[in-house]
Amino acid sequence: MALAQNRSTVDDGLKSELRKKGIVVTTIQELYNWGRRSSIWPLQFGLACCAIEMIATACARFDIARFGAELFRGSPRQADMMIVAGTVTKKMAPQIVRLYNQMPEPKYVITMGACSIAGGPFIDGYNVLKGIDRYIPIDVHLPGCPPRPEALLWGLTQLQKKIDHQEIEKVEWYQKGLKREFPIPEFGPKGLIPKFNPEVWRPETASHRRERYGDPVLLGKKMTAPKFETFGDPQVKVGTV
Amino acid sequence: MNTAEIKSLLEKKFPGLEIKIINDGLVLKPEDLPRVAKLLKESPESKLDYLSLITGVDYVEFLESVYHLYSVEKRVGPVVLKVRVPRTSPKIPSLVPLYRGAEFQEREAYDMMGIVYEGHPDLRRIFMWEGFEGFPLRKDYVPEDEDVLEWEDVEWLERHGVKVPEEYKAFAQQLKAAGKEARATRPKPGAEA
Numbered sequence: 001m002a003l004a005q006n007r008s009t010v011d012d013g014l015k016s017e018l019r020k021k022g023i024v025v026t027t028i029q030e031l032y033n034w035g036r037r038s039s040i041w042p043l044q045f046g047l048a049c050c051a052i053e054m055i056a057t058a059c060a061r062f063d064i065a066r067f068g069a070e071l072f073r074g075s076p077r078q079a080d081m082m083i084v085a086g087t088v089t090k091k092m093a094p095q096i097v098r099l100y101n102q103m104p105e106p107k108y109v110i111t112m113g114a115c116s117i118a119g120g121p122f123i124d125g126y127n128v129l130k131g132i133d134r135y136i137p138i139d140v141h142l143p144g145c146p147p148r149p150e151a152l153l154w155g156l157t158q159l160q161k162k163i164d165h166q167e168i169e170k171v172e173w174y175q176k177g178l179k180r181e182f183p184i185p186e187f188g189p190k191g192l193i194p195k196f197n198p199e200v201w202r203p204e205t206a207s208h209r210r211e212r213y214g215d216p217v218l219l220g221k222k223m224t225a226p227k228f229e230t231f232g233d234p235q236v237k238v239g240t241v
Numbered sequence: 242m243n244t245a246e247i248k249s250l251l252e253k254k255f256p257g258l259e260i261k262i263i264n265d266g267l268v269l270k271p272e273d274l275p276r277v278a279k280l281l282k283e284s285p286e287s288k289l290d291y292l293s294l295i296t297g298v299d300y301v302e303f304l305e306s307v308y309h310l311y312s313v314e315k316r317v318g319p320v321v322l323k324v325r326v327p328r329t330s331p332k333i334p335s336l337v338p339l340y341r342g343a344e345f346q347e348r349e350a351y352d353m354m355g356i357v358y359e360g361h362p363d364l365r366r367i368f369m370w371e372g373f374e375g376f377p378l379r380k381d382y383v384p385e386d387e388d389v390l391e392w393e394d395v396e397w398l399e400r401h402g403v404k405v406p407e408e409y410k411a412f413a414q415q416l417k418a419a420g421k422e423a424r425a426t427r428p429k430p431g432a433e434a
Contacts, residue, residue: 194394
């Protein structure tokens, strides 16, 4: 994550000295970012087991309220951040892009867990999207299967760090011509159309996974099944309880 | 009741019925399934009134539909019925008129395996969307290559105002000209033997 330099011209030591005397020195930008990062309202939805960890994070033991992100909103219009917690199936992907489009600026996305980052254990499957970053931009990728609540809190603090480093005059949602709505994919005969949005994501040129692990094997060596009739004892008793 | 007893019961009721015990399961011909299931459900000896699940299996040489039956009253089960059908025309009579719970299970087996249950009131896909082609849990199903844009993707993106890089466009055009589809590259089964 490339963070911009924070352009506070006041020396940090001087600031804390003044703070002891009861004088607060700040900049508009600092105040603005402090307010924004201390009240990130997440969008309330979960997709799979990662959602359980997200719920645990919101509960008393881990308490996401300590970081000001406890107000889970039921509507994307009121949310600042989306936690994509869980497996994104191809049937669900259009809805997620739609929710992202409906969120007001500024908006942030955390992908939680291996599935929403890149498909996770389902990467060879036919039904799971290989990463939600194919359709929408992501701020924090949070690996784990599922990540523990501490990891989610860490991801949240990373996002807060990012927010702290944004400059009011340069942030993209005050610029003209900002395009942060992305076309919603549609169902096609083989999968989603399009397969990815090249403005957001592009495939790697070399497959590191294949280099490391080789190709997945479909059905062992031969395309024939063993003769099942010869297996087992046909006189095995079933159904007696 | 065990499987052998059920087999002898069936043979007594339906003389000339072709039935075989394979691995705890009773293998039947597809056309015999409705009458056998009806008898097992209604006869006072078995009373198998609960159809727990229907499973589709791809054995490469044939497709199989497995039925697990239980009796709530007699606390017996599971009794396993299996029906084998050729891959080219997988047609099995539906059990929905007999067991209402078979409806979604049969739709699932149809969706994933392509087994056609004849007489089902509403046989359409249940997990995949309408318009999806192929049956994804069959052994010979190869998913699409999701890292390659095809021509319909390029057209769709341009229609929605997304600029597609030239190299993707050129590759998609090549694929289209060659009449190929971008499928996940995997070793062909049997190739290395």
